[in-house]
Amino acid sequence: MNTHQIKIYLAGPRGFCAGVDRAILMVEEALKKYGNPVYVRHEIVHNKYVVEDLKEKGAIFIDELNEIKDLSRPVIFSAHGVPKSVPDEAKNLNLLYFDATCPLVSKIHREVENFEKQNLPIILIGHHNHPEVIGTMGQIKSSIHLVENEKDVELLKLDKNKKIAYVTQTTLSVDETKEIIKAIKKKFNDVIEPRKNDICYATTNRQEAVKKIASNCEVFLVIGAYNSSNSIRLVEVAKKYGAGKSILLENIEQFDEKIFKNINSIGLTASASAPEILVQKFIELLKKKFDIELIQDDFIKEDVNFKIPQKLKEAI
Ligand code: SF4
Structure with a gap:
């Protein structure tokens, strides 16, 4: 026992x-x-x-x-x-x-196209070399000004009095992005914003769900991948919102049991690209070693569905 x-x-x-x-x-x-x-x-x-x-x-x-x-x-x-x-x-x-x-990334592609048509300089808040950023920058011929943080905003050499527009990557930290947007609005006098927040519903909800429970947890585990932006953001959010420690778990079978020494409460989540089966397998692994009490509550129900593109639908 x-x-x-x-x-x-x-x-x-x-x-x-x-x-x-x-x-x-x-x-x-x-x-x-x-x-x-x-x-x-x-x-x-x-x-x-x-x-x-x-x-x-x-x-x-x-x-x-x-x-x-x-x-x-x-x-x-x-x-x-x-x-x-x-x-x-x-x-x-x-x-x-x-x-x-x-489709939520395609929405940003259309936004940068529209801003280009209006001849607006465009700032993209995102991470260098992330495939989504490469894809967004490759939608238009004009160059896009990529910023990762407030320091990058300071360094932008654009006319402060000229109208500018910004968009963001979908998988950023909600809190950090707010600060970067604040810095953009402070520096530039006329800022055109995306019609709807570019950080997607899934990124926002997963971060919010972690914020709500992080302070109860001595250790917070995020099942995800090291090259996944939304996984890394969840690890950061857990730590920032009060988890004693937060860890990214890429391979659930190779978790270090020492993590749980003298620990009685953990948080667990999975990034938007990690399947639920990994969460359930990991809980089963823990059940073999510990006396587990599971506390779960979805703070919001998601009912978003995207249809597969017509071209593939027709083909099948
Ligand atoms: S995290 Fe998911 S819903 Fe959000 S933009 Fe990426 S693929 Fe789309």
Whole structure:
């Protein structure tokens, strides 16, 4: 019998968002329709479990389209979005391609196009080299000014009296982004904002759910991936909102039991690209070693669904 008691505060909502669900479904449907292999440009979502599962089903992951060996096979672009040069290249190669860009990322693509039409200098709040940022910057010919923090805003060499516009990456820290927007508004006199917040509903809700329970937790565990922006933000939010320690768990089987020494309360969540099955498997692993009490409450119910694109729907 396990005598070490641990309360698990399970954040809700957590795990897969509507954009990730749709992207994975698109690969699965393409595999059903066209058989193996189906190429996928970039990790369809930032999660090794998902990627390995799709590889087993017949997906081949590539970084660039020129790695495709058999041009007769379909290719899918990841949920993070791609620069316009990618579909252009696919057309040139005569490839059958499907775009799994999340509709909430596509919304930002349309925003930067509109701002460009209005000749506005555009600031993008986001992380250097993140695929979503590369995709957004590649929507227009004009250059976009990328800022990661308030210091970058200070360094911007743009006319303070000229109208400027900004957009953000979808998976940023809600709190930090507010501060960066404040710095933009302080520096520039006429700032045009996105019509609706660019940080998506899933990022916002997952961070909010962690904020609500973090201070109850001696250790907070985030199931996610090191290259996943929204996973890393959740780790930061847990720490900032009172968890004694917060840790990103990429491989649930390799967790270090020492973490739980003298610990009676942990928080647990999963990033928008981590499947619920990993959360449940991890809880089962803990049950074998500890006397677990599970405390869970979704602070908001999500009912967002994105349909797969018409082009793939017609094909299947
Ligand atoms: S995290 Fe947000 S923007 Fe990214 S795929 Fe999910 S819903 Fe879309």
